[in-house]
Amino acid sequence: MAKGGGSRRAPRQGKSVKRTDASSPRRANTPARATRPKPAAPEPTAPEPSTFVLGAIPGATPGKWIDTWRERMPRVELELRPLAVAAQREELLSGELDAALVRLPLVADGLHVIPLYDEQPVVVVSKDSHLTAVDELNLADLEGEVVIAPLDDVLGVTVPGAVAPAFDPPETTGDAIATVGSGVGVVIVPMSLARLHQRRDAASIPLRDGPVSQVALAWPADRTTPHVDAFVGIVRGRTANSSRA
Structure with a gap:
């Protein structure tokens, strides 16, 4: 019997003793498994301008x-x-x-x-023309008027009883409207061209029976x-x- 009246307990049979990491066996020649990086998704490319x-x-x-x-x-x-x-x-x-x-x-x-x-046709006249007394015109109203057709005319209107100009046709519609603004003749054009070449000395009057463009x-x-x-x-x-x- 040991000193102090106590007795030493013998270790129980069959109970394993846990090993520390230092005492654990390591598998030889086992390389660490490498983690392959995932390929980055390609960035969407914007269409070329x-x-x-x-x-x-x-x-x-x-x-x-x-x-x-x-x-x-x-x-x-x-x-x-x-x-x-x-x-x-x-x-x-x-x-x-x-x-x-x-x-x-x-x-x-x-x-x-x-x-x-x-586009509806209009008659471009001088602002002082007697034709401005009405809101709309017919081709018959232009009888006796000097009707100017520029070289770039897009309507090709034939006006019965109209007077041919005594000068060469203007090269452009803008030139023709400038001539009208000076008090000479009239010109028939689509409404958009009258607006494009709008002048203070000229007025546009709808032509009811003219050709549509x-x-x-x-x-x-x-x-x-x-x-x-x-x-x-x-x-x-x-x-x-x-x-x-």
Whole structure:
């Protein structure tokens, strides 16, 4: 019996003694498993900026369509180019334009043409003319008047009983209206051209029985690009989310 009256307890049989980490055996030649990094997802690339070239005849007013284009297609610049009516078909087929606002009639071979709107004709007269006494005119009212047709005339109106000018035709509609403003003759044009060349010394009077001028959108038939489709949708009033009709 040990000193102090106590007895030493023998360890219980069958109970294992927990080994420390230092005494634990390590598997030899077992390399640590490497964690492979996940490849980073490629960042989406923005489309390259590009340009849509739109021709426009004098008097065309594409402003609202251009505003809509810039809202929907911010990365595609719309370049507006002046287009003479006499050269509109040639310019469209040259490849320099993606599309154009044109004035009909137009030979449509090789082109897609969508009529957009009609323009009423007006008679531009001097502000002091006796013709300003009425709100509207008929062709018969122009009998005896000097009717000026510029070289870029787009209506080709024949006025029964009109007087031919004693001078060469002005080169442009703007020149013809300036001549009218000086007190010589009258000129018949679509309303948009009268507004384009508006002057303080001239007035415009609607012509009830004159020829209507039609404005259309045209583009080469073999170049119907996604940009052309987008512009067609805009002029037809489709929303950004609507399908092609």
